[in-house]
Amino acid sequence: MNKTNYDLLFKDTVKGLTQKKTLLLHSCCAPCSTAVLERVVPHFDVTVFYYNPNITESEEYYVRLNEQKKFLKNAYGEQVKLIEGRYFSREFFIMVEGLEKAPEGGERCTLCFKDRLNETAKVAKENGFDYFCTTLTVSPHKNSDLINSIGSEVGQKYGVNWLYSDFKKGEGYKCSIELSKEHELYRQNYCGCLFSKYVNLKVEE
Numbered sequence: 001m002n003k004t005n006y007d008l009l010f011k012d013t014v015k016g017l018t019q020k021k022t023l024l025l026h027s028c029c030a031p032c033s034t035a036v037l038e039r040v041v042p043h044f045d046v047t048v049f050y051y052n053p054n055i056t057e058s059e060e061y062y063v064r065l066n067e068q069k070k071f072l073k074n075a076y077g078e079q080v081k082l083i084e085g086r087y088f089s090r091e092f093f094i095m096v097e098g099l100e101k102a103p104e105g106g107e108r109c110t111l112c113f114k115d116r117l118n119e120t121a122k123v124a125k126e127n128g129f130d131y132f133c134t135t136l137t138v139s140p141h142k143n144s145d146l147i148n149s150i151g152s153e154v155g156q157k158y159g160v161n162w163l164y165s166d167f168k169k170g171e172g173y174k175c176s177i178e179l180s181k182e183h184e185l186y187r188q189n190y191c192g193c194l195f196s197k198y199v200n201l202k203v204e205e
């Protein structure tokens, strides 16, 4: 079965734009946003949406949020704005109850993606954005088929265009590492929830 080339869909979409549209870009962290912003800013009027209740430790949540703010200010000045979403990690714990031991990339992560993309689509609709999207596909650990399928589904639910993409393509991930070094950004070594951190710590032992 032929796999959908989401990177090609992204290129087709931006090629078809006759003027800059507004884009609400969900961002999981500053490092992942670096390479994605390079690709979307030339085509869209971008606002970053930091909505990550999956970062279950508040100290870590605010470290990543501050890195995001620092990067946007240094790299884009006033050009790219930021909206901070609600932060109730308790809601995340309730949502994934029973899936604490699920492997990374499993059912817990599907719920986590759904929650973050649903909220992004909702906020995009409420604020009149033309498109919404996420930085998540820049990671080689994240399933782009799944993310695009969820994005498309919640886009239809709220009536906002999902921007198909696969930002890991074209060395997107490598580019994010290089840009993170260049901007001296903190790069965490685990995904976000306590469960992913615990697995990481086990692996390092």
Ligand code: SF4
Residues within 6 Å of the ligand: 054, 055, 104, 105, 108, 109, 110, 112, 113, 191, 192, 193, 195, 196
């Ligand atoms: S491992 Fe990452 S994507 Fe999966 S549930 Fe935890 S924070 Fe969400």
